Amino acid sequence: MDRSRPLLALLTATALAVPGLTALSSAARAADADVLTNGGFESGLSGWTCSASSGTTVNSPVHSGSSALQATPAGSDDAQCAQTVSVQPNSQYTLAGYVRGSYVYLGASGTGTTDVSTWTQSAPDWQKLSTTFTTGPSTTKVTVYTHGWYGTGAYDADDLSLTGPGGSGGTTQPPAVPAGLTASSVTSSSVALSWSAVSGATGYAVYRDGVKVQSASGTSATVTGLTASTAYSFQVTAVNDAGESAKSAAVVVTTSTGGSGGDPGGGSAGLPAHALVGYLHASFANGSGYTRLADVPDSWDVIDLAFAEPTSPTSGDVEFTRCPVTDCPNAESDADFKAAIKAKQAAGKKV
Template sequence: MSRSRPLRPRRARTALTALTAAALAATGLTALSTTATAADADLARNGGFESGLDAWTCTSTTGRNVNSPVHGGTSALQATPTAADNAQCAQTVTVKPDSTYTLSGYVRGSYVYLGASGTGTTDVSTWTPSAADWQKLTTTFRTGPATTRVTIYTHGWYGSPAYTADDISLLGPGADAPAPPAAPTGLKASAVTATSVGLSWSAVPGATGYAVYRNGAKDRTVTGTSATATGLTPDTAYSFQVTALNDAGESAKSAPVTATTAQGPGGETGGDLPAHALVGYLHASFANGAGYTRLADVPDSWDVIDLAFGEPTSTTSGDIRFDRCPATECPGVESDADFKAAIKAKQAAGKKVLISIGGQNGQVQLTTAAARDTFVSSVSKIIDEYGLDGLDIDFEGHSLSLDADDTDFKNPKTPVIVNLISAVKTLKAKYGSDFVLTMAPETFFVQLGYQYYGTGKWGGQDPRAGAYLPVVHALRDDLTLLHVQDYNSGSSMGLDNQYHSMGGADFHIAMTDMLLTGFPVAGDANNVFPPLRPDQVAIGMPASTQAGNGYVSPAETTKALDCLTKKTDCGSYTTHGTWPALRGLMTWSINWDRFNSWQFQKTFDGYFG
């Protein structure tokens, strides 16, 4: 415990200082002051976090700005450690060599650290094991003879609860910092697509980086003189500006440039689907406890029907076959003629019928170009034979995994991923803009990329974490629907850096918010997975307790939809937006919903009418 002492009278303190200096001088020594002087400046930028996290960088996006609790002003820093990250937030400060500095700040929480690194002498830190209320931490250091930059930081401890920090200061002699750079000129827009705009501008002398603004909000920072704004909405006008950055701060914004994105495939209608769609899988090639359901008996509420499944003749052949369930396993199964007639009837009613490839038992690995080409030809044969509207990719298990050096989701190297992207683009080109493309990855393959893409750190070097991200990104302009399986996956971390468990509204809110907001991949703030359009996203849920782990009650389903489309009834998770155009719901499966008296369908109909 710390105790305060009464201050000495100013006169007595001054006399003591003079006597000490005289005594040291007599022995040939020089007094070293360990306290700030009147000429010292506070070199920490935004130490009170009144400007959000400006000037601070937090590892793995663990930090955020909060308005309560605060020590001073109206804002503070809150950061949440994880099992693999201590939630360090830091900034680099320009200092003078051979100078003494005092670092201090106020913290709350357990195992909170405050320190400085890169001092050129001895790096320092101080900490508190437990601070239920605001506690001041202070430490001092001296810079080395060649030190001009020091990093100050605060962090928690692995797996500990969130900590809070405020009013961080670094007192000492100020350095001769450069002036902020001039505003960039020559900003131009080019390479405009339905979801992206390329930007370029002239270099600014003295700039160490640039910030790109989209519609007045900072979108990203880059080191070069070009950038590509991604995750945009088709047929929409955007305004862009750029600023130049250096150690002294940020320049004024450039003159704006406006660009309108191109019309996307099918606009935002997603393959002529209704504004809100119900998607379900129909057991067409196998039987289980749910019983067989004839396609003609599927109610009109279902807008997209995925025929489960087309499966490979071998794992790496790329040869896909669709064998309908035989009558010996599926009593009451219709004939091929009746099945094809039912497909046409559904299509005449505005429904989409797709072939779903993969499933739990259908491992598909397109390891070679030959397998890719076989995949295209065999899938085309199924689509043509049954007159289907498109393809659903339901690769699970080890169908998709990352090679050890594949760490950039925007430029994938792994053959099974590159070949799948190429195969789907070929199918899209063959069938044109009416081709419906959907995907049903598990959260393991998508949202888990927020922490582990390309790192191999999850589950003992499992290379599958986030492996769908390069596929989704490469095909986002062709993608009608992404309906991630929010089940059979265990808990997952959201953008609030908290783990959310299956079965409740919070899990679906957090997982869907990530898709609609975008997220840094593996905690890399410069490698951001861009958001999908809300009309491209449906929420995947099991239709009954028998259908899979993570069943969600109708009440919790309604809560999730209310939060995402209206921002009401959001519970513990705060979304980053409101998306009334969210496409709808997907379930495994139509058969299990029929077994459960059509409860899932009734929930959808009751909400969307």
């Protein structure tokens, strides 16, 4: 007599009777789905949009496979590469990936709850970053991104994943980054901007010094309310129902000299029609070392003191602190720093 069959039937019935066991298995299978497209960058940048054409794919170094992302921050651009995907409301997701470089960030925005990001200050070899979030009750799309930091060189990313319940609509992409941003008709209080049309865009947003100041339905806009003899940095993004693109490459414009009066920003003299603007990294030292403010070449017309640093990986708060002498042994004293600012302004420079 075969006594194993009743025992097997009893064990099967017992397992099915355990409350929540079937639902747990189903949820676990759903959570195993990776809703990102081309997270290993084996298909180039397909599915990804990188700001200011900052990203490319390389064959070395890679974490796995044959390709990885390499993006290089330049000027006021932090080399953000992003992808917008469809997700399920009220669901938990895990974002993970491998990165190399200094000050590399991995995050998600548009979650409908608390947007998240994680970062590493220094990863000379591949380092895994991971964070989790829960979508809001009406959230159907989330944007995943990675970016570097200003003046810290190229970073690498590979094997990015967003694990959780798949969305119903598949991957949805915001428009590409606008190209060809130019400025014209510069006056003491206004600048006319124009750029190339982006396929699939339903509108555009204009940014001044990193802050959105205007929306446009076409490929041009005039920004008003500016201050005479002042340098401004302009960028533009493209918008559609899926979201907003990364910011374009920046165009720096100096408004013309107004009527009479002083120039509180940088001495009594106005700036030339074509001004040289530079960022002086006064808060840290990198491969180029530390440059004292008094040693900045006279060819610089505008000197932007940089950079602010995050106070924590997730707060979004930043602060500016001058480079300590432990890291910058040739840094000037506070008194000499202030004196150099006054000397540059007296020479007609803006600091």
